[in-house]
Amino acid sequence: MAGGGGALEIPERQKRGKIVRRKKKKRIGFRIDLTPLVDITFLLLTFFMFTTTMLKPQIMEMRIPPEMYAKVEVRASELLTLMLTADNKLYWYKGIADANNKPQEIPISKLRALAIEKNLEPMVKNRLITVLKISPEANYARVVEILDELNQAEIPITEAIAKEVDEKGEPVKRQRKFTIAPLTEEDLKLIEGEVK
């Protein structure tokens, strides 16, 4: 091995020496072969591009009050009740439901307009309490859809309310009152009365 190598070295050195001398005259800069670097870069790039998910989950914040046993009295006229039944139908009524004020069915697509309209009625402006009564059998996606519609309705409501000015000359702040309650047998009877 060593002998063979040595025998080969002599002519190579001569050759190399010549090349180096020639190059020394002409060389301005030098070149590095970037091909492997670019190969790896492309590989990594494709990997990251295929594995990245741009769609990230978002959140809907909820605040629930601590358990309270004290009864709070509210005016019936300031209540907007929404009821989601087991078959995912949505009903609404304002105040107290009776023969003249029956729960009406409403498609979710019209809920936003309803919430805006009812919240901005002059008599109950900024005081309306929205109660969402949900059947335990209802679909979770439906519930979130309703919450989303109500959240979206808050934007124009807050805007409209902020146009008014209080005694100090500052824009009125929106006070949102919202609660979730279970759907009771009595509520179902109200709805059945409407269906009949």
Added chain:
Amino acid sequence: MGFVIDLTPLVDITFLLLTFLMFTAKFKSEAEAEKQFTIRRPQVSPDTTKLPERDLAIINIAIDEKNPTDTGYYYGLTNVKDLQQVYQLVPEIPADFYNKALIKVDTVTLGKLIRATLSVRSSTRFAIDADRRVRFKWVEDAMNIMRRNRAFVFNFVTDKKRPGETEKTEKK
């Protein structure tokens, strides 16, 4: 002897994209990696509030793909250090579950886990990540358990509504 194309701009852009993707890429949390199920989240209007990554406790309500009647609660914590302490506070959890970041729980254990989580780190944020096909009862029960254990603020994990996918939620 052939021709040469200047690849410099191409390589520039490639490096730029590569660095961008490398810096924005995030590894899955252990709880997420241990998920044996896929959750189809409810879809809502686009929002800028994103799921926090640190000190997050997630209650998954998932439907078993193989057995659709088998819905269950899964509890996971993104903070692995806290997780060990939390597990030790809950005697219901066997020791061989300590290395898991996501465990299937019943309602009693869920309540104890929530309480233990809050006692270990009170700033932990809670999220309910439920499948959109589940009945509301599951979510309601989870909310009541959280209320009883003094976790009053939490988040529903949702996905951005994409056009053309609006009617899929009709399924029960």
